Amino acid sequence: HQKYGLKKVLMSTYQAASGAGAEGMAELENGLKAYVRDGKVSPPEFFAHQLPFNVIPHIDAFQENGYTKEEMKVTWELKKIFGLSDDVVISCTAVRVPTLRAHSESIVIETVKPCPPDEARELLRSAPGVKVVDDPAKKLYPLPLNATGQADVEVGRIRRSLVFGDNGLEFFVAGDQLLRGAALNAVIIAEQAVARR
Numbered sequence: 001h002q003k004y005g006l007k008k009v010l011m012s013t014y015q016a017a018s019g020a021g022a023e024g025m026a027e028l029e030n031g032l033k034a035y036v037r038d039g040k041v042s043p044p045e046f047f048a049h050q051l052p053f054n055v056i057p058h059i060d061a062f063q064e065n066g067y068t069k070e071e072m073k074v075t076w077e078l079k080k081i082f083g084l085s086d087d088v089v090i091s092c093t094a095v096r097v098p099t100l101r102a103h104s105e106s107i108v109i110e111t112v113k114p115c116p117p118d119e120a121r122e123l124l125r126s127a128p129g130v131k132v133v134d135d136p137a138k139k140l141y142p143l144p145l146n147a148t149g150q151a152d153v154e155v156g157r158i159r160r161s162l163v164f165g166d167n168g169l170e171f172f173v174a175g176d177q178l179l180r181g182a183a184l185n186a187v188i189i190a191e192q193a194v195a196r197r
Contacts, residue, residue, distance in 0.1 A: 005112025008164075009078060009090045013070075014097045014104040015059060016144060017051060018178060025100055028052060051098050059094040070094040102144035104174040114166040117158050124155050134158050142174035151179050 017028040023046045031052040034042040041052045049056050060069035067075075074092040078084065097104075109115075125132045133142050134156035142154035153175035161168025 003113070004115045006082070006084065006088050006109060007112055007167075008088070008108075008110040010108040011074070011091070012093045012095060012106045013059075013074065014055075014095050014099075014106075014144075015070075016097065016099040016101050016103055016177070018101050019059070019103060020046065020096070024051075024096075028098055028100065047096065051096060054098065056096040057093060059096055067092075068094055099144050100148075101178060102147040102174055102176045104142065104144050104147075104172065106170075106172055108161055108163065108168065108170045110161070110164040110168045112167070115169055116166075117160050117169060120169055120171075121158050124158070129153060130155055132156065132158075142172050144174045147174040148176050149179070150176055 017024040027044065027046045028051050031041040031044075031050065034040065035052060041050050044050050047056060048058055058068060059071075060073075062068055063072060065072075071092040071094050074094070075090045078090050079086075079088065084090075121132060121134060124130050129152055131150070131152040131154050133140050133146070133154045135141075136157065141156040147154050153173060155171055155173050157170065157172040159170050160166065161170045
């Protein structure tokens with residue numbers, strides 16, 4: 001954000017069952033086994049709803065503003081880490097998905113100055129802990145399945161934002177939060193790479 005200036009971050013996180021701990025992973029695995037064995041998923045005990053064959057837009061407790069605690073935590077952490085003013089708008093929707101490991105994020109940023117996708121791609125390639133996987137014509141883009149067990153965070157689908165034009169980028173990130181930490185690390189790495197330019 002130092003070179004281009006950051007105005008907005010809009011993101012959705014797609015968080016694996018492992019983000020809820022061993023109980024979350026067990027419920028996903030047991031539900032899938034029940035489906036194979038009995039033709040139906042066992043009732044949820046840990047999550048608010050059935051996770052196998054479903055996504056749940058609810059991680060942690062809902063707050064008075066309609067966001068969950070997890071969504072607000074992402075907002076607070078981004079502002080704190082980057083020392084962002086309240087003028088920078090950050091919005092997050094956190095979704096639990098039926099994968100065992102590795103969180104993913106779809107991120108849209110608006111910058112003060114134009115930020116060309118090719119420049120962003122090169123910056124990300126030089127960032128430690130980042131693996132650019134960005135060749136959609138060859139069906140190469142970040143996938144939680146591929147990111148599982150990797151220390152590097154995969155970043156791809158890097159493109160000019162249709163919403164913010166030349167002053168916006170959109171990208172997709174996948175990282176194994178059990179090795180790398182919270183999925184937020186993926187955003188931090190991408191943002192720091194852009195900021196260094």
